[in-house]
């Protein structure tokens with residue numbers, strides 16, 4: 001009886017705030033002290049172990065020493081459109097065996113979103129891709145496919161199909177949840193065409209990136225005052241950019257993969273088009289105009305200060 005009483009007296013719950021030296025992130029770790037020994041009883045749910053070895057002959061203890069020195073493997077959210085209707089998209093992404101995504105957002109006005117691949121598995125959605133220093137984004141991203149028929153070629157122009165509002169609401173809810181859980185950098189919420197601009201067009205200029213940022217604080221967007229500042233730096237009749245090389249350097253700085261050729265070549269045009277589809281969807285012709293250049297500089301000022 002005495003022993004139990006002593007145990008109860010000596011037992012109390014501490015909440016320690018441990019600061020990780022590498023990330024400066026505060027992690028809440030609950031501990032229990034019995035006599036002189038501190039036991040960890042719980043850590044921030046973010047640090048819970050989901051996947052672990054399960055052995056017949058040994059116990060894997062996840063309670064004793066949960067380390068605070070870790071971060072998420074998932075760094076990017078990549079958005080796509082399927083170019084197919086819902087049943088065909090399911091066939092291609094879930095049953096065919098060579099492409100997939102983690103999530104599929106259908107185009108039906110219901111409350112359903114499909115999980116096709118577990119988030120801790122690698123889905124095959126990005127292909128050859130890069131963003132900043134990262135390559136092969138399948139390794140480090142969550143892929144979301146959105147059912148949409150893509151674009152139709154009418155004459156020389158590409159006419160992109162709109163996304164219904166109820167579908168965008170699903171995408172927003174999903175992206176918000178993933179971004180929060182993995183603490184995704186806003187500049188890393190991107191489209192397939194951002195990470196593979198020479199090959200891909202999705203999710204295209206009809207995808208409302210501006211709405212995601214302005215109404216839901218998701219992803220990256222420039223500040224209007226910065227855009228105007230850079231826009232006003234140039235006389236209207238003067239070439240809006242110093243050189244193609246400067247523009248290519250700025251694209252690269254923001255994250256796009258582009259060769260610094262100093263020449264407005266086919267690849268530069270395609271990368272510029274991808275940039276415009278994301279940040280200047282009214283244009284999307286790949287031609288560098290003053291506003292495109294101003295937006296790019298405004299984004300670098302806001303997000304790429306190093």
Ligand SMILES: [Zn+2]
Nearest residue numbers: 080081192202
């Ligand atoms: Zn895609």
